[in-house]
Amino acid sequence: MIRTVLIGLWICVVALGSLFLAVRGHMPASEENEQQRSYLGGIDYVKTDVFSVPIMTDSSVAGYIVAQLVYTIDSKMKTRLTVPLEYFIKDEIFRQFYGSYSDTRQVEKVDFETVRKSVIDGINRHFPEPVVHDLLVEQFNYISAKEIREMNLKAAGGT
Known part of the structure; x- marks a missing residue:
């Protein structure tokens, strides 16, 4: 039973970590990088x-x-x-x-x-x-x- 709970916690940690990294990757860049990106684009x-x-x-x-x-x-x-x-x-x-x-x-x-x-x-x-x-x-x-x-x-x- 403890093993099942630990596996469940491990899956939750991995899922939350993945979600955190995905959201952080799509956050707006700093203003300087945004200006450079809009200038070049x-x-x-x-x-x-x-x-x-x-x-x-x-x-x-x-x-x-x-x-x-x-x-x-x-x-x-x-x-x-x-x-x-x-x-x-x-x-x-x-x-x-x-x-x-x-x-x-x-x-x-x-x-x-x-x-x-x-x-x-x-x-x-x-x-x-x-x-x-x-x-x-x-x-x-x-x-x-x-x-x-x-x-x-x-x-x-x-x-």
């Missing part, structure tokens, strides 16, 4: 279309910057925007490069980290709270006008 990565910016030297087109970028935006903020954010990104990149270089060798040595920070700051300046959290490079190339002419000549001669 609420970020969208949006890819821009491929776009180009002409590089002008001596009043003529010396080449093009061809870019495709990925930006991170808060999911809640994305739903509140009425104008696509891609327009602001293209505008900021265009302002950075159009008419800013007198020598194409300068363009080929661009420090993208400086450009990235400047573009993020320029976009966020248009809004009351920061919208873009990060800007990542999918594609960022400089193609000279000479290379484009050669590609066009090959394409025209090959058909």
